[in-house]
Amino acid sequence: MKALIVDDEPLALDRLELDLECVAEVTEVARARNGAEALSVMTAFEPDLLLLDIEMPGRDGLQVAAAAAALPHPPDIVFVTAHREHALQAFELEAVDYLLKPVSFERLRTAVRRAAERRRARGSDERFAQLQEKLAELSSRREGEPERPRFEETLWAPDTGGAVRIRVDDVECLLAEGDYVSIYTPSGSKLVRETLTAMQTRLDPARFLRVHRSAIVALSQVRSLRRRTGKGATLILNSGRTVAVGPSYAADVVKALGLAKTK
Known part of the structure; x- marks a missing residue:
């Protein structure tokens, strides 16, 4: 998965990036220092996973998450913050997880794996829906066509x-x-x-x-x-x-x- 870290604290960005480099599910990492920069990076980078701080200058993490949800291929979101009080709003935005700083490596890895599992499940559902659509299309094409007899070979x-x-x-x-x-x-x-x-x-x-x-x-x-x-x-x-x-x-x-x- 491609991950984008968004935090206005450089040390927090450095630590998260180092930890994510040790998580097998993460293949590439990008960084943003505030909400506006995050929206710009998302357009070009197209992350699968967004790790968001909440309290940031300009657009806060909740606003960035709402904007990300409107993208054609929205990333899964994990909030990484020092503030407990935003947890309810975070899960209303269907966040995968809500991590409190300082975050242990094991806790971070669990959240990333949870996001990867959700993405796989969603991909499976989408493929099944596509298969159902194709079957329905084939069925509609055959409507009205006489059934072709099958003969022995x-x-x-x-x-x-x-x-x-x-x-x-x-x-x-x-x-x-x-x-x-x-x-x-x-x-x-x-x-x-x-x-x-x-x-x-x-x-x-x-x-x-x-x-x-x-x-x-x-x-x-x-x-x-x-x-x-x-x-x-x-x-x-x-x-x-x-x-x-x-x-x-x-x-x-x-x-x-x-x-x-x-x-």
Whole structure:
């Protein structure tokens, strides 16, 4: 913390400065000999902590404290005085502490640490308030936006002694086998207990297409399409695997592959 000492007694300034140099929380010290000088130094120095005598010529310490409280970043205040009678006014100004001269080093260090703790707590509160504002801003931005569905990037299948992870990017096709689905990748296939319809809801429709009541293919894995007799067709995948296209799915397949005739 940066500390500003304000006292019209040079010896008091010297002693406080020496003591503060031994307090770990204080990183820099400035001095002022009266209230007017204190206000000038505060503007340029921007102290975190103000150690104020009360009885001074011109503006007294209470007036300086009131002026400091109006600054954009007001310092914490510790009064250091020989007069007991101003304690109530001091704490009405939310002073951290009220020290009576002569001040012991331990008492001064306790007051400084109390000020540092108050500053940390205030900083934490401010950061929390800023976080709340940012969250509220993000929430307001999202109001009215449709919720984006999340699709799987990883599938899990039973394996000997446990389970194996399958990257969706590696999937070629999925074929229904009753209440099971076989997931095919270039390295082989894995069987999972799930219906094809349930699996379809977990996959991005921009990447995977239902081409048969028993088959879903990854569009990126389709190498070619061959028409069969009647209304059916067959997809040839990059691995050479073939997948039948059901007659009722043919139009969707042609459209998804960009093969629809343009007029």
